[in-house]
Amino acid sequence: MEVVVNKIIPFSSVDGPGNRTAIFLQGCNINCKYCHNPETRGMCQKCGVCVDKCPQNALEKRITATGEIEIVFKKELCVGCDTCIHVCPHDSSPRTSVMDEKMVFDEVKKQMPFIRGITVSGGECMLQPDFMTELFKLAKEANLSTMIDSNGTIDFSEKPELLAVTDSVMLDIKAFDCNDHHRITGANNDIVIKNAVFLAETGKLFEVRIVVVPDLYDAEQSVNDIANLLAPYNAQNNIRIKLISYRPMGVREEYKNLKVPDAKYMQKLSQILYNQGFSDVLVV
Ligand code: SF4
Ligand code: SF4
Known part of the structure; x- marks a missing residue:
């Protein structure tokens, strides 16, 4: 699950x-x-607000082949500044992972x-x-x-x-x-x-x-x-x-x-x- x-x-x-x-x-x-x-309260709404604010370009907003929006987190570029979670209007984070x-x-x-x-x-x-x-x-x-x-x-x-x-x-x-x-x-x-x-x-x-x-x-x-x-x-x-x-x-x-x-x-x-x-x- x-x-x-x-x-x-x-x-x-x-x-x-x-x-x-x-x-x-x-x-x-x-x-x-x-x-x-x-930042643990809400689920990401994929609004993209955090993407432009990331000073490291560690976030990217993409459209998938099926037309869905996804927020891609490039862990290797992230410096852990937390700007993304501070600007998120939905008490969420783009640095989450879907896992079973x-x-x-x-x-x-x-x-x-x-x-x-x-x-x-x-x-x-x-x-x-x-x-x-x-x-x-x-x-x-x-x-x-x-x-x-x-x-x-x-x-x-x-x-x-x-x-x-x-x-x-x-x-x-x-x-x-x-x-x-x-x-x-x-x-x-x-x-x-x-x-x-x-x-x-x-x-x-x-x-x-x-x-x-x-x-x-x-x-x-x-x-x-x-x-x-x-x-x-x-x-x-x-x-x-x-x-x-x-x-x-x-x-x-x-x-x-x-x-x-x-x-x-x-x-x-x-x-x-x-x-x-x-x-x-x-x-x-
Ligand atoms: S913490 Fe967020 S804003 Fe800061 S570098 Fe990482 S992804 Fe970008
Ligand atoms: S983490 Fe917040 S600001 Fe970034 S895309 Fe998701 S809902 Fe929007």
Whole structure:
């Protein structure tokens, strides 16, 4: 099954336990105000805006024999200046690749002796459950662990085939309050909360990720509520909570001035979690 891949990072130590190959799929179903990779959100509309702006002539707009427009990316000319993604009016990138699970796994195999597993992220990778199921089957045959990094808006309980080959999940909870979540992302969080409980119950919730943006929502209340929700499950299976300080790098211009939380505030939030019995708390 083919998907659009934004990038593959051969070695990552921040996308789950151990050294992992991380695969980032193109396309997302929500729109976070502080998105750090807005170029992964949309699918390329082949408008050609980026082509003329590339200082290296690494992009070309062509018409195929069947009359379709294609944007050709010449990797060998690219210097990684990111001009193309900054000028794209569709939150996309011309540097993506269409790949099926076998092509992606061929890339994974290059690192095989040196990695513990693979992680699929996005965009929102749960938009491609069939692709992930097939990719994870290949990974399992090679004794690699399999992880999903998700915004939680798609119901995991409805994907049993995928979960059968998934070791664990890293789940974003952008805000516990539904109105806050909607304001930050444009989407409700009822499925996110349902997923948090479902994955915790089934022992597949490896990590909850909370981006702390004091200007956008009451993070203290949100962390409190998340801790109350998940503490009973943490007592059975350790759940890591990662508190991520908002940083303006990579975010869209209009949100660059949001306040960065200070160390004291982050410490206060982690203490709430320690008080509820969470011992695996990361502040980054
Ligand atoms: S990053 Fe984009 S704009 Fe910059 S050289 Fe590469 S293709 Fe061209
Ligand atoms: S990457 Fe963006 S700017 Fe470039 S062709 Fe696609 S939609 Fe247009």
